[in-house]
Amino acid sequence: MDVIASVFQEILGLEPQEITDDLAYETCDRWDSLKHLEIVSALESRFGIAVEIDDILAMESVGRTREIIRTYGVL
Amino acid sequence: MYEGNPYRTRHTDDLCLVGAFLDDRLVGVHGWLPLVVNHHGTPRTGCHFCNWLAAPDMRRGSWPIRLTTDPIRAIGADACFGFAFTPQSRPILQRLGWTIDAALPRHTRILDAGAFAGLFAGQPAVVEATAGWASGPCPAEGGDVVERASLRDVDWDDVYWSQLAPASWGPARERAWLVWRYEEVPGFAYRFLTLMRDGAPAGLLVFRVELVSGTPFTVIRIVDILAGPEDWEPLLARCVAIGVAAGAALADFFCASTRVGAVLAKAGFVAGSAGQPDPVPFLFRPLDPPPQAQEFGWQFTGADPAVCGGDLYLTKADGDFDRPN
Numbered sequence: 001m002d003v004i005a006s007v008f009q010e011i012l013g014l015e016p017q018e019i020t021d022d023l024a025y026e027t028c029d030r031w032d033s034l035k036h037l038e039i040v041s042a043l044e045s046r047f048g049i050a051v052e053i054d055d056i057l058a059m060e061s062v063g064r065t066r067e068i069i070r071t072y073g074v075l
Numbered sequence: 076m077y078e079g080n081p082y083r084t085r086h087t088d089d090l091c092l093v094g095a096f097l098d099d100r101l102v103g104v105h106g107w108l109p110l111v112v113n114h115h116g117t118p119r120t121g122c123h124f125c126n127w128l129a130a131p132d133m134r135r136g137s138w139p140i141r142l143t144t145d146p147i148r149a150i151g152a153d154a155c156f157g158f159a160f161t162p163q164s165r166p167i168l169q170r171l172g173w174t175i176d177a178a179l180p181r182h183t184r185i186l187d188a189g190a191f192a193g194l195f196a197g198q199p200a201v202v203e204a205t206a207g208w209a210s211g212p213c214p215a216e217g218g219d220v221v222e223r224a225s226l227r228d229v230d231w232d233d234v235y236w237s238q239l240a241p242a243s244w245g246p247a248r249e250r251a252w253l254v255w256r257y258e259e260v261p262g263f264a265y266r267f268l269t270l271m272r273d274g275a276p277a278g279l280l281v282f283r284v285e286l287v288s289g290t291p292f293t294v295i296r297i298v299d300i301l302a303g304p305e306d307w308e309p310l311l312a313r314c315v316a317i318g319v320a321a322g323a324a325l326a327d328f329f330c331a332s333t334r335v336g337a338v339l340a341k342a343g344f345v346a347g348s349a350g351q352p353d354p355v356p357f358l359f360r361p362l363d364p365p366p367q368a369q370e371f372g373w374q375f376t377g378a379d380p381a382v383c384g385g386d387l388y389l390t391k392a393d394g395d396f397d398r399p400n
Contacts, residue, residue, distance in 0.1 A: 025136025033129075033139045034163065037170050053171060057137045057144065 004066050004075075007042045011035055021063030039065070047074040091122075093146045095133075103129040105142045111249060112154045113388075114375075116241035122150065123246065123393060124157035127164060140167055154375045156246060158394035168372060175372035179391065181353050182336070182344040183327040185210040186295065186315065190324040194292040195356075198364065204354035211343040213316050218309035219271040226253050226267055229276055238277075239301055243332060243388040245373075248279075248301050257281055257298075262398040265298070268313050270306050278302025280310040281392070284321060287359040294359055295326035298392040304338055311342040327357065329391035331371060369396060 001009065005019045012030045014023075025031040040056050043049070043065070049072045059065040069075055095103035105127045112121035129139040147155060160168065160175060169175055185191045185208050195201040223229065231250040240247065257265040263283045270278035281299040286292075295318040300307055318326050328339065336346050347353045356363050371389060391397045 025138070028135070031136055032134045033136065033167060036136045036140070037166060040170070053144065056170075057141050059137060 003046055004043065004069060005062065007039055007046065008062055008065075011038050011042060019062060021066065022061060024061035026060070043069060047072065049074060093142065095129075095142055097133070100130075102133045103139065103142045105146060107146070107155075109150060109152075110252065111247040112245070113236075113240040113247040114153070114244050115386075116236060118236075118247060119153040120151050121154040121156070121246065122147065122152045124155060125395070134163070140171070144171065154244075154373060156371070156373045156389060156393060158369065158371050158396060160370055160372060165370075168374070171374065173372045173374040175370060176331070177370060178347070178353075179329045179331055179369040179371045179389070180333075180336075181327055181329050181347045181355075181357065181369075182339040183208070183325055183347070183353075183355055184315065184339075184342065184344040185325050186318045186323045190292055190322055194287060194290060194294075194324040194362070198356070201354055201356065205345075208345045209343075213319055214308060214312040214342045216309065216312040216316060218306070220309050220313040221269050221271055222313075223267045223269055225258060226250055226279075227258070229269060229279075231276055231279070234276055235301065238303065242303075243334075243386045245331070245388040246393050248299065248388075253279075253281070253299075256392060263296075268310055270302060270310055278306040278310055280314055282314050282317075282326075284318075284323065285359055287324075288361045290362070293321060293323045295321075295323045296391075296397070297326060297328035298390055298397055300328065300330070300335070304334070307335070307338040308342065311339070315342060325355070327355070329357075329369065329396070331387045331389040334386060 001016055001019070008014070008023065009016055009019045012028065012035060014030065025036065036059070040051050040059070044051055047069065055068045059068060066075070091109060092104065092106045094101055106125040107122040108125060109122050112119040127143055129142060133139070155173070157168070158179070165175060185205065188210050192202055229250065231253070235248060246252070257267070263285065265281050265283045268280040268282070269276045279299065279301045280297065282295055282297045285294050285296050287294060295314065297314060300310060302310055315326060326344075328344070340346065369391070371394070373387065373389070
């Protein structure tokens with residue numbers, strides 16, 4: 001499991017096999033707004049980056065989050 | 076879906092409400108009051124957050140956050156203000172760059188010790204906590220202070236923008252805003268004291284006399300003092316004199332500015348202790364026990380945010396706290 005998946009798994013409290021790139025907040029009851037910001041903060045901490053507001057808003061799924069973090073040059 | 080403001084004025088004819096629908100179900104609302112922001116004498120665009128609600132089953136991911144960021148961007152707000160955050164909204168807004176302060180500073184003066192003791196006879200802790208707040212003599216009146224029934228005909232904006240606005244920042248106090256807030260959609264009956272100099276207004280104090288429901292006691296609620304530091308004293312003196320003559324128990328003023336403490340103290344007002352609960356109730360309809368601090372916050376996204384801070388002028392009149400409770 002990579003860093004991004006482990007952040008989601010840790011904060012959302014899901015089983016490892018439940019963390020796929022298709023996991024999206026629209027279909028995940030545990031992924032509320034506060035958890036969303038916890039995920040952002042954890043990713044910022046792990047990668048040493050500051051995520052822009054537009055990117056925070058665009059993190060709709062694990063896969064999309066991975067794409068966004070990649071634009072910061074840390075993956 | 077965006078909606079305009081039914082209480083349309085020059086300041087509030089913009090969009091002020093966004094509703095989010097899932098199929099035909101309303102699942103989220105964000106409402107705000109558009110306003111002109113004074114940024115040290117320069118007018119900018121801003122808003123006051125009023126309502127931000129999302130259905131519990133829709134509080135997912137970034138969606139509720141988008142509910143507030145999208146419309147604020149749409150109106151191009153340089154600054155946003157708000158009161159009374161929740162455990163849910165506070166961390167979100169802070170992550171969006173808001174500064175949230177624990178308490179809107181309150182300044183309170185006992186006007187009539189007997190009335191004060193009578194008002195809080197059922198709350199001995201209040202009387203005990205304020206034992207050192209001697210009411211003291213009325214500050215000396217002076218200057219040409221005139222009480223007015225309306226501000227509609229007062230030539231105010233020139234003096235506000237040229238002489239008063241450069242010293243602070245926050246929601247602008249143009250005449251149109253004052254008339255809208257205190258005369259058109261008032262909530263209470265407000266009274267206006269203007270300090271005149273050379274035939275023109277140099278300062279303004281807005282207050283109201285509130286009857287504590289179920290009692291014979293009244294309190295003076297000051298909601299705006301717009302004047303240079305040297306002009307606060309005559310305005311406060313007249314207001315205090317009016318309150319004393321009316322037998323009011325106390326006068327209070329909630330204001331974010333860190334510059335107002337000294338002149339208020341000179342007029343006998345006691346500032347609340349930072350980080351400490353205020354010992355005196357502030358809800359009088361009906362009289363409530365001492366409340367929690369009145370949290371307030373702001374975000375400035377325009378140019379030069381570093382200069383914003385202690386000279387923020389924001390009062391209880393900017394939120395819903397000066398509405399009948």
